Amino acid sequence: IIYKVFEDLGGVLIHGLKIKPGKPTVIGATDDRKLLIGLPGFPLSAMMIFMVLAKPIIMKIIGIQSLEEENTIKAKIPIRIETGKGRRHTIPVQILTSANGLIAYPVTGDSGAATTLSIADGFIDVEEEKQYLSEDEEVVVKLFQPLKISSISIVGSNCPALNILLEEGGLWDAKLVNVGSFSGWRALKKGEADIAGTHLLDPETHEYNIHMPKKMGLENDVDLYRGYTRTIGILVAKENPKNIKNLEDILRDDIIFVNRVKGSGVRTFLDIKLAELGVRDPEKKIKGYTYEVKTHTAVASAVAQGRADVGIAVGYVSELYGLDFIPLTEEYFDFAVRKDRLSKESVKRFIETLRSESFHKKLKEIPYYKTCSETGQKIFG
CATH class of the missing domain: 3.40.190.290 (D-Maltodextrin-Binding Protein; domain 2)
Structure with a gap:
């Protein structure tokens, strides 16, 4: 439905991205050159596309660029994770502390499950050329909000x-x-x-x-x-x-x-x-x-x-x-x-x-x- 609305307002520029989750994303423009971004319907997909596409555009428009670095941390992956396959991957993670630093546990689940998003502290953004993340590999985690360390x-x-x-x-x-x-x-x-x-x-x-x-x-x-x-x-x-x-x-x-x-x-x-x-x-x-x-x-x-x-x-x-x-x-x-x-x-x-x-x-x-x-x-x- 969204792409039909975009066509009525001006036109569709892009329908579908090489990203997981978030493939159904629609990008368009109005007749008076206003940008339109249609987020996917599932909660996790919508948040990921907002974070990697919509948010950076909004921040650049209003002149804020430093917050992106402030909301990132470095952590290690506890298990090998398969990625690549011709698509960029955004992987939600939970952050734990250990004697060796911060650990980022992937939160796997259906992109339609709101609980997947609710328990995640942030996400890893993996380019499509990278085929896997190795066990104990250090990665950059983009946080949804300032990190709070749990008591247990x-x-x-x-x-x-x-x-x-x-x-x-x-x-x-x-x-x-x-x-x-x-x-x-x-x-x-x-x-x-x-x-x-x-x-x-x-x-x-x-x-x-x-x-x-x-x-x-x-x-x-x-x-x-x-x-x-x-x-x-x-x-x-x-x-x-x-x-x-x-x-x-x-x-x-x-x-x-x-x-x-x-x-x-x-x-x-x-x-x-x-x-x-x-x-x-x-x-x-x-x-x-x-x-x-x-x-x-x-x-x-x-x-x-x-x-x-x-x-x-x-x-x-x-x-x-x-x-x-x-x-x-x-x-x-x-x-x-x-x-x-x-x-x-x-x-x-x-x-x-x-x-x-x-x-x-x-x-x-x-x-x-x-x-x-x-x-x-x-x-x-």
Whole structure:
């Protein structure tokens, strides 16, 4: 519609840019030579185009140029990021502090999700010629607003109940980075996180999380606190139109699956169960196995919007999105804490809240969640 309006006002100069996100951008001019910029409809796309195109033009017109440098910082990327492919990339990031300086964690997600934009501190602008950003590469981050350092950083698995825990503890400025359980342990090892949320199943013992300190070489560096249990299972559309009954059904030719990212607890659980079923090369046998999202709500959204027929997530989100739920297992969601951060007041408050009756009462109100006798107790360290 916007390009038609621009044509009526004067004309369209450019329709479509080689940039991600923001390809649908429209640039035009009125008959009396006024510039027109049509931003994309999705929140993240609109903000990125405003920051890299509209804002610089406005600043130049009004004679302000120094603010651009004042609103940038240098930080390191914790993981390799693929870019290039003939397009300029703008990547939203969250900023954490570590002994080695500032760390910029990419915020991945649908450009239509307002939450992606709401949790980002700024973005990285990558030219189209650059094919990737290397792990630990230093980059320039353009901030949306002056950077505020959080009192506590929690990196790891995504869990809706974690937000309730933070609210109950009054930890309003907590930096919560959802990258999956295994990446949370990596962040602890590199000193980039105070706490990691984790629900990783040991394929040999079928216990959750207790094997990870030794596996990561962190036996002397972390304490592991028991969290709570939650039920994960299969999400399907209301009334289960594809008649999904169990995990084997995701192998059917008529089923499209939405997966979690590699390193997440749900993905680890799935891969273990597929191996037990004798499934090799699941990316070749499951339609959508490579369709990855980072959160439980993103799985639910994909199923609710018909982009997938089935996904695995915590049962709670099935009620949020009006989906049917087929339980698979009850798992432990625990918290690994760096020992050198235990003296921080915010970390102390986090652990105290985990043990508190008020949090236990709140958790009982959430479907598919339960506390246990060990909740808040140290189980390793």
